[in-house]
Amino acid sequence: MLNKYPLWKYLMLICVISVGMLYATPNLYGEDPAVQVSGKRGAEVELATVSKVTDALAQANIEVKSSALENGKLLVRLVKPEDQLTAKEIMADVLGSQFTTALNLAPATPAWLEAIGAGPLKLGLDLRGGVHFLMEVDMNAAIAKAKEQMVSDFRSELREEKIRYRGVRENPKANGVIVRFADEETRDAAETFLKPKYNGFLFDDSEADGVYLLTVTMSDDELKQTKNYALEQNITIIRNRVNQLGVAEPLVQRQGAERIVVELPGVQDTAQAKEILGATAMLEFRLVDEKTDVRDAVAGRLPSTSQVYQNREGQPYVLQKQIMLTGDHIVGARSSMDEYSRPQVNIDLDSQGGSKMSRVTKSNIGKPMATLFIEWLPTGEVDAEGKKKLEKHEEIINVATIQAQLGRSFRITGIDNPAEAHNLALLLRAGALIAPIQIVEERTIGPSMGKQNIENGMQAMIYGLTAVVIFMAIYYRAFGLVANVALLVNIVMIVGVMSMVPGATLTLPGIAGIVLTVGMAVDANVLIFERIREELLDGKSVQQAINQGYGNAFSTIADANITTLITAFILFAVGTGPIKGFAVTLMIGIATSMFTSIVGTRSIVNLIWGGKRLKKLSI
Incomplete structure (x- = not known):
């Protein structure tokens, strides 16, 4: 029978739309104004910290919705947005310089939705506000x-x-x-x-x-390959570092031959962001030169193959210049406690690093090996090119005797406290920067600008949607109403899919992509409805007109959407920033509009008019 779908097709349609609507639901709950507290330089956020903060906020009559320790950080959700800045200042005063307090917007998604991985749409820097850094790699x-x-x-x-x-x-x-x-x-x-x-x-x-x-x-x-490798590796490491430290949906991409753009939506505290991005946490493992007297070395009398370094207490050691192994080979690092309840970091190496360590330690059993910690810090001075000068700081954090041949796994000790071991393991796990970087441009974009952009974008979408809905209802009557239902479902599905896809972020150009998709979705239905009209004018029966209208219009719709999809892919591949945001939204919109405008409207038409003896259609 013409224009009749089997039951499984209706069930499939209901299932797909239900999943899209389910994952779009978290966007209805909005976000809570919040303040996030994290420890720095080894400080830990404990239950006593939570009590101190909540007591201080209660004395200031600031209403707290909830406070919870999540992944070693304290997240305090507030009831009123206007209390956010005041709460941040109070918490910063109470906790002192050992902790970093940062403004945050925490999703108010219910626990049952979070349990299935549903979350609100991620907003870009232009919509949510945040921090923009332009960083330069020291080539x-x-x-x-x-x-x-x-x-x-x-x-x-x-x-x-x-x-x-x-x-x-x-x-x-x-x-x-x-x-x-x-x-x-x-x-x-x-x-x-x-x-x-x-x-x-x-x-x-x-x-x-x-x-x-x-x-x-x-x-x-x-030389070009070395520079390119340093840039690409730093981009990967910065992205990993930001992700591991809990900054959601960052934009990290290259700009030119030596620069990296980093955008952190929702972050308003630049101090913490700088601390995250600028830390080097580079390790080198070297043998101690036992043949050279330390006093002679400090006086400047040492062989060309050795160099003097100090530990944290200022005690000098003579180390061989030859590096046994660098932190580049570290693939895993986790903090723990040794058998004497002292903090340590367990290191896992890649196969190449494991082979190197095995080969060197096999021939040096019984000799001391030092772990050298290296970081680059700004000096406060500027060079002739106007760039900030960075100074290399090197410090021995551990000297241990090689007891046996080491392989891909070993541990380093001599760390002051568990929090420091945790931070060191985290930075090593994220990777050591191949070359030092410095911030050459810094911008903080307030959420008020993003709010205005959202309002303007939503107004444009509502005006466009309203105009299309009215036109379709008047011009195509009952079939126009079907197209309007599919159009509304399409928008919900776009939001749902973008909320599901990891890394998909809605930007202002992305809203433009949704508006464009609305027009394209209607365009498909216009082609179908006009084809049905032509078939009716040719004297075909109602059922034949519907069947041939959808069948004959499909190739035209597919051609138009495929060419647009190819263009969107090219924009995504070669574009950056806002252009990528537009391309992602357009690609998702094309896929959902094809589904709703063809499969969705056809199922409704089949359900209402399919298989019936009709002499005319409301089209």
């Missing part, structure tokens, strides 16, 4: 680190190959290293061995004062 430091790694790799590889060399040092005049040999034959053997391993490098032979030199320099392509 000179990235190249310097690459040169240090080259020196270390050349030494270990030539030693393993049993090729004798007089010394390996960085080339002060170029981006590379200089290796010295006693004779030409050994130099040639080393060049033959190293060239296949370092394809993107330039090799040059020379001789001076009876010493045969092999100069290895990065090519332009290798």
Whole structure:
């Protein structure tokens, strides 16, 4: 029978629409004004902290909706939005400098919806307000680190190959290293061995004062690749770090060859954001030089292969310059307590790091190994280019004797308290920055601007929707009402799908994408209804007209939507920021509008008019 759907199709339609509406429901509950408290420099948020805060707010007559410890942070939900700033100031005064207080907007989603993973639509910086950072990667430091790694790799590889060399040092005049040999034959053997391993490098032979030199320099392509690697790795690490520290839905993307844009919607406290993004938490593992006297080393008398470092108490140690392992190979880090109830961090390495650690420790059992903690801090000075100068701070946090051959898992101790161990593990787990970064631009966007943008965008959508609904109802009568029902369901489904998709964020251009989708959804129904009219004018029966109207119009609708979908994909692939937000909304809107305007309206039409003997249609 024409124009009759089987039961399973109706059930499928009801199921899909129900899921979309269910996941769109959290947007009806809104958000609570809140203040978030987190510890810094090892401080812990405990139950005593919660009591202190709630008592202070009660004395100031600020009504608290709820307060709860979540993932080591205190979230205080307030009843009135106007109390938010006052509450933040009171809490900051009560808790002191050991804690960071930040304004927040906490979703008021019921627990039963959160249990199935439903949450409100994520709003972009232009709608919700937040923090915008433009960060610059120190490429000179990235190249310097690459040169240090080259020196270390050349030494270990030539030693393993049993090729004798007089010394390996960085080339002060170029981006590379200089290796010295006693004779030409050994130099040639080393060049033959190293060239296949370092394809993107330039090799040059020379001789001076009876010493045969092999100069290895990065090519332009290798240099570009090193810089690009440093930028991409920093982007990945910053994204991981922000996610692990609880800042929801950040935008982290590259801008040009050396800069990174970071947008944190909903964050109003820049101090905490800076602390999160700027921390380096880089580790190096080195052997202690037991042959050199510490007093001689402090006086400046030490071999070229060693260097003096201090621990937190200021006690000097002489460490070998050769790095056993860097934090780049760390894939897992978690804090715990050792058998003496002292804080420690358990480290897990990747396969390459595990092999390196196993190889080095096997031949150094019984010798002390130091864990060097490195961070870059601003000096307050500016260089000739107007950039803030960063200073490298290095500190020994642990010296332990290698008791046995280590593999992919081991632990570091000597940490002051459990909170510090937790923070160190978290930063190491997120990754160490490949090169230091500095903030060159900082903007805080207030939520009031976002509120105005939302109101303006909603007004535009309501005006457009109202105009379309009135036109369809008047021009296509009963079929127009069917199209309007599908249109409203389509908007709900767009919101539901965007709420479900991880990383999907609604921006102001995204609202424009929804408005455009409304027009496109109606356009599909216009094509179908006009085709039905043509079939009726050709003398076809009502049932034939409906069937052929939907069937013949489908190819035209599909072609139009597929070309638009391809354009949206291209916009998403090459666009940034607002353009991506528009592309995501458009792609989701195309998918849902195709479903509702074809499958949705057809099911309603079949249910009302399908299989009946009718002489005319209200179209």
